Amino acid sequence: MTNQDIATALRRLETVLARRPEMGMHPDVPALARWQGGTRVEVCHESGARLHTDLPVELGGSGEQVTPGWLLRAGLAACAVTRLAMSAAGAGIELAALEVEVASQSDLRGLLGLADGAGKPPSAGPQQLTLVLRLSAPGVPAERLRALAEDSQRLSPVSCALQEPVPIDLRIEVLGG
Template sequence: MTSALDPRPLVRLFAEHPGRAAARFAAAHDLTGPTRVEVSTGSGHRFTVDEPASLGGADAAANPVEYALAALGSCQAITYRVWAALLGIAFDRLHVAVDGDIDLRGFFGVDDGIRPGFGAIRVKVTIDGPETAERYAELTAAVNRHCPVLDLFSNPVPVTHELLIPPPA
């Protein structure tokens, strides 16, 4: 698989001007149905999130945890592309499969000793190409060190939560 992607100019830019590397991403969410949420990102993209019928939704779209797994898998794939280019490692095909286990008793408060999120996540990467297994292992190590969404899943991130209640009209 060939790519026109060359991350080296960005690497140089960020090394020379660290302030240019700071980025902020945003998303706004409006609950529009029992579990349906319309999402607008800061970059102008829009998508829908919903729960399956078994969890009270209309199954109109992927649910939040499926999007979380999709974010992890797609970030892994992109990070493979970037780091393959940086390390000079070629591949012909890359496939990432991600699955995870949740005990819904945590979400529904049946047992507060059970976390509401994933208890385990598995990432399986299939890569085909001309390189040795050692080179692909080197690439995988670099990807796992630098994948932003893997970092989000693997390390605690401070989250602030603010409740806004408009005054009565």
């Protein structure tokens, strides 16, 4: 798709949602994860796409697949790139380069439920995420690109999900057999 195609699609969607805002709320495609033995997992999308995860050797895995935590960082990076590309297209800016790097720092004691120096286990999630956006667009001032990048991240669904509390409705179904 060209920038013009993206901008046209976004304007069309904005027009529809202005007339019928209730159409904005929709169920997202679920992810179905199936245990494959050990620490290996297969995650399936309704399109038929499949991803595989495993843990590093030091955590009992084979180390041959990406980890679930890496998928979180990959999702954040991919969403940031996508949302920034959408913002650029909507603003009529032709990007020459765009990449996002996401790094994090975690405390393995949280994953294992081990107490820290204060006697409490740290969070099992990342303690810190760093999002680095690199972009260029010939003839566009750096200040405008920075503002575009900042604005796009305020509208990035994965970034928002990580920054704003999202309730998790935990349901447990025990299978027979």
